[in-house]
Amino acid sequence: MELRFSGKHIRRARTTLATFGVILLAACTSAAQASPYVMFRDPQCGCCEEWAKHVRTGLDHEVTVREDRPMAEVKAEAGVPGDLVSCHTMEVDGYVIEGHVPAREIARLLEERPEGVTGLAVAGMPLGSPGMEVGGRVQSYQVIAFGRAGKSVFASYP
Template sequence: MFGLPLVAVAGPALAAPPKRMIAYKTPWCGCCGGWIAHMRQAGWNVEVVEREDLAPIRARHGIPDRLASCHTAVVGAYAIEGHVPSSDVERLLGERPAARALSAPGMPAGSPGMEAAGREPYATVLILNDGSTRVFGRHNGA
């Protein structure tokens, strides 16, 4: 008895969804450009929107002033505040925690875009939906 021949059918490859984000920054901040370059080098398509006041954007995404930085990005349902490494953004999107934002508060020396300022230990902080926080990542020996 003869079997039917196996035929390979080529279909469209399942591509990963595009990595897109919008980054809101002030027109005068240079280190934000360094962070945007870091994200682009990691494969992100970053749309840049300049605003003179980022407080309304941070407020819309539930980022308290104590966790603010110099720019805010939005990717999917999450805000990314400040100089968060691309590896933490990738982890956030992979784990999908019940959270509103991920922040690198202030402008830590040695974070992406802040390399010229030296190097200091810092943590990224996850801002949960209820407003509480927890450390998400530790960097530069933190």
């Protein structure tokens, strides 16, 4: 048995495949946008809630806050280097965000997806960083990318 397809059938198949591709792309994009942003924090820390508000506004995304696990355990499981530890840890779309990382750097990470990077961190709690705005005082700080590729400066502030 020999099958023959006319130009009309081939064009219809191409159109169907293209439509399927657009639907699949939209579904993947929606799934990425719907992925949860989960922030782990110590219930005694107030700046974490302020940082979560910054992320909600800056990334236009909901942040789920969890206070049910020991922070040392969360950080160890996430692979946060000891010298980059801060007060809260967030998981977002396969990345780890440690401390007071500005929302625009998280957006950049999610857009660029650099090879060998597990996450971003702002060590400690520098004044003037998101969630640590205190009376206009500002300290310089760096956003550090970390992972298989080692550590590198992702951004510097101010």
